[in-house]
Amino acid sequence: xxxxxxxxxxxxxxxxxxxxxxxxxxxxxxxxxxxxxxxxxxxxxxxxxxxxxxxxxxxxxxxxxxxxxxxxxxxxxxxxxxxxxxxxxxxxxxxxxxxxxxxxxxxxxxxxxxxxxxxxxxxxxxxxxxxxxxxxxxxxxxxxxxxxxxxxxxxxxxxxxxxxxxxxxxxxxxxxxxxxxxxxxxxxxxxxxxxxxxxxxxxxxxxxxxxxxxxxxxxxxxxxxxxxxxxxxxxxxxxxxxxxxxxxxxxxxxxxxxxxxxxxxxxxxxxxxxxxxxxxxxxxxxxxxxxxxxxxxxxxxxxxxxxxxxxxxxxxxxxxxxxxxxxxxxxxxxxxxxxxxxxxxxxxxxxxxxxxxxxxxxxxxxxxxxxxxxxxxxxxxxxxxxxxxxxxxxxxxxxxxxxxxxxxxxxxxxxxxxxxxxxxxxxxxxxxxxxxxxxxxxxxxxxxxxxxxxxxxxxxxxxxxxxxxxxxxxxxxxxx
Amino acid sequence: xxxxxxxxxxxxxxxxxxxxxxxxxxxxxxxxxxxxxxxxxxxxxxxxxxxxxxxxxxxxxxxxxxxxxxxxxxxxxxxxxxxxxxxxxxxxxxxxxxxxxxxxxxxxxxxxxxxxxxxxxxxxxxxxxxxxxxxxxxxxxxxxxxxxxxxxxxxxxxxxxxxxxxxxxxxxxxxxxxxxxxxxxxxxxxxxxxxxxxxxxxxxxxxxxxxxxxxxxxxxxxxxxxxxxxxxxxxxxxx
Ligand code: SF4
Ligand code: SF4
Ligand code: FES
Numbered sequence: 001x002x003x004x005x006x007x008x009x010x011x012x013x014x015x016x017x018x019x020x021x022x023x024x025x026x027x028x029x030x031x032x033x034x035x036x037x038x039x040x041x042x043x044x045x046x047x048x049x050x051x052x053x054x055x056x057x058x059x060x061x062x063x064x065x066x067x068x069x070x071x072x073x074x075x076x077x078x079x080x081x082x083x084x085x086x087x088x089x090x091x092x093x094x095x096x097x098x099x100x101x102x103x104x105x106x107x108x109x110x111x112x113x114x115x116x117x118x119x120x121x122x123x124x125x126x127x128x129x130x131x132x133x134x135x136x137x138x139x140x141x142x143x144x145x146x147x148x149x150x151x152x153x154x155x156x157x158x159x160x161x162x163x164x165x166x167x168x169x170x171x172x173x174x175x176x177x178x179x180x181x182x183x184x185x186x187x188x189x190x191x192x193x194x195x196x197x198x199x200x201x202x203x204x205x206x207x208x209x210x211x212x213x214x215x216x217x218x219x220x221x222x223x224x225x226x227x228x229x230x231x232x233x234x235x236x237x238x239x240x241x242x243x244x245x246x247x248x249x250x251x252x253x254x255x256x257x258x259x260x261x262x263x264x265x266x267x268x269x270x271x272x273x274x275x276x277x278x279x280x281x282x283x284x285x286x287x288x289x290x291x292x293x294x295x296x297x298x299x300x301x302x303x304x305x306x307x308x309x310x311x312x313x314x315x316x317x318x319x320x321x322x323x324x325x326x327x328x329x330x331x332x333x334x335x336x337x338x339x340x341x342x343x344x345x346x347x348x349x350x351x352x353x354x355x356x357x358x359x360x361x362x363x364x365x366x367x368x369x370x371x372x373x374x375x376x377x378x379x380x381x382x383x384x385x386x387x388x389x390x391x392x393x394x395x396x397x398x399x400x401x402x403x404x405x406x407x408x409x410x411x412x413x414x415x416x417x418x419x420x421x422x423x424x425x426x427x428x429x430x431x432x433x434x435x436x437x438x439x440x441x442x443x444x445x446x447x448x449x450x451x452x453x454x455x456x457x458x459x460x461x462x463x464x465x466x467x468x469x470x471x472x473x474x475x476x477x478x479x480x
Numbered sequence: 481x482x483x484x485x486x487x488x489x490x491x492x493x494x495x496x497x498x499x500x501x502x503x504x505x506x507x508x509x510x511x512x513x514x515x516x517x518x519x520x521x522x523x524x525x526x527x528x529x530x531x532x533x534x535x536x537x538x539x540x541x542x543x544x545x546x547x548x549x550x551x552x553x554x555x556x557x558x559x560x561x562x563x564x565x566x567x568x569x570x571x572x573x574x575x576x577x578x579x580x581x582x583x584x585x586x587x588x589x590x591x592x593x594x595x596x597x598x599x600x601x602x603x604x605x606x607x608x609x610x611x612x613x614x615x616x617x618x619x620x621x622x623x624x625x626x627x628x629x630x631x632x633x634x635x636x637x638x639x640x641x642x643x644x645x646x647x648x649x650x651x652x653x654x655x656x657x658x659x660x661x662x663x664x665x666x667x668x669x670x671x672x673x674x675x676x677x678x679x680x681x682x683x684x685x686x687x688x689x690x691x692x693x694x695x696x697x698x699x700x701x702x703x704x705x706x707x708x709x710x711x712x713x714x715x716x717x718x719x
Contacts, residue, residue, distance in 0.1 A: 055617060067586055
């Protein structure tokens with residue numbers, strides 16, 4: 001720990017110690033009086049990928065994009081395939097759309113299960129301030145074996161569905177431009193349908209339990225990125241929860257719809273990207289409100305805030321109860337956890353609906369076409385929020401330009417503000433108060449940003465907190 | 481084979497074998513179910529002996545000999561798979577991998593590629609040479625096919641099949657050494673080639689993901705080679 005007495009303006013840096021790519025870091029700017037002035041959560045965004053895919057045939061993109069991220073390959077696969085569909089400019093067989101939807105939902109279930117059970121439930125069950133070395137899935141397994149088992153099982157079910165549909169590979173190549181490359185076998189469908197009831201039981205059990213402990217977290221609910229923002233995401237044409245297709249809808253903090261039925265192709269009209277002077281991260285904002293007033297959130301919380309209902313029986317009940325939490329939109333980011341559980345329930349119910357329809361077994365699952373459109377945009381709702389893939393190709397179908405907006409990027413402004421909220425609470429002068437790390441970690445985790453470190457299997461994020469003077473000198477440092 | 485050919489005897493990896501004197505080491509080995517790795521060689525096409533993967537050792541001869549273009553001789557003691565050979569073969573593969581951009585994970589030929597299979601069979605685990613990472617273009621101008629120079633190993637199978645079997649001679653080589661590249665016609669986009677008949681033979685003989693059908697996704701490109709021995713045979717009969 002390095003200390004210095006005299007300072008005027010300082011910066012506090014929280015850095016993950018891990019060397020894995022895709023990590024985040026938090027800097028906190030102090031003003032002349034030593035008070036927190038600003039906070040920023042930096043993510044090593046996926047850069048250079050435009051260069052990587054330049055000159056490649058567009059139909060290779062889904063698999064190429066799935067490789068970008070080892071955490072949510074399926075989400076990129078699906079969004080990329082949709083962008084490619086747009087380049088083919090042909091009608092994708094409805095069964096292919098449904099199969100991709102099931103795959104996407106299986107990814108949602110397994111990702112949310114990881115976030116809730118493995119990463120966050122130790123906080124709820126063992127306490128935010130318990131020993132970080134034990135505040136993880138292993139500590140959980142000792143103290144609350146059933147919860148740990150349930151979490152592992154639910155995630156496994158999600159992963160098995162992905163495997164059964166797309167093959168055993170970590171980076172599935174089943175989803176292709178124009179559809180999927182193999183129809184669903186009867187046996188596979190039956191196997192998937194057979195495990196869904198167990199999954200639903202686990203999910204509803206967890207939600208029932210979570211609702212009973214919410215009261216213990218009043219403090220967190222009040223302070224975890226709890227502020228008005230817009231919420232953005234996809235809804236179905238009839239206003240239901242939707243992760244694969246649909247239109248953009250934006251609601252304000254009071255829950256009023258401010259924009260609806262926006263074609264995803266015009267995403268650039270509603271999403272602006274601000275470049276912060278000292279950051280390599282772009283901060284998307286809701287364009288009509290400008291920057292930074294256009295701060296918005298995406299992901300589970302946003303999706304439940306923008307939808308009129310979920311569209312499946314059990315999830316609809318839970319959704320109605322959830323929306324009672326606040327008068328307008330549900331604002332505290334602590335409720336991301338709650339929203340995740342509801343989405344798991346929805347995902348399971350929806351998969352069941354889709355798989356029970358007879359046309360899911362149709363053999364017509366792929367459309368073939370050439371380069372009919374020089375540009376393609378694919379938008380989906382990934383577990384963490386709206387995912388946009390946008391490509392341009394030349395006459396021969398080779399990529400000349402690519403852009404991608406990921407969920408963690410959308411939430412950037414809100415995450416910064418959330419960290420700021422915590423920092424104000426826990427930073428005093430040149431000292432970092434105990435509990436700061438745990439709270440920052442928990443706030444970041446509520447958003448479940450796609451960072452290797454945040455999904456580290458062992459649970460807690462490796463963090464480094466640095467308090468810096470305006471001249472860059474380290475005033476205080478905490479490491480874990 | 482008009483006149484009578486001498487029958488000779490030799491050993492391969494210690495096994496006594498009899499063969500006709502006009503056969504190559506590779507032919508004899510294959511007839512006897514003995515494995516020699518090959519890459520540029522393809523039965524039905526002219527032999528060029530360029531990849532050197534089929535090198536074998538013959539007792540008393542200092543040089544290593546390419547099995548695909550070397551005739552067997554009386555009394556030879558040939559080893560097909562010595563330590564030394566395995567080292568050389570692996571180095572050849574490593575050079576091939578380091579020369580261009582082989583990212584198997586995202587390659588359309590992943591899982592159906594001769595180069596990849598050879599690397600697995602011969603136990604090539606590392607590339608000890610620095611990768612060159614050249615920036616090579618993909619030519620997608622043809623209606624149905626694509627050439628990705630990043631995956632080309634310059635085996636010239638495409639050149640030979642196009643010339644010898646299809647008779648179009650669309651493909652050829654341009655440049656030398658590390659700068660060599662396969663080209664269509666007078667180095668113009670494939671889609672503008674006057675000679676290409678669109679028969680697809682080159683696609684099917686290409687051992688890697690360099691020549692592929694358009695629109696194939698990762699792992700989807702499988703090649704059909706059955707046509708080649710059949711075509712050659714039919715033409716031999718008729719001509
Ligand atoms: S051509 Fe073969 S070796 Fe090269 S990247 Fe493709 S699969 Fe790998
Ligand atoms: S394109 Fe294929 S067949 Fe032609 S030289 Fe290259 S690797 Fe060989
Ligand atoms: S196979 Fe003999 S040299 Fe290539």
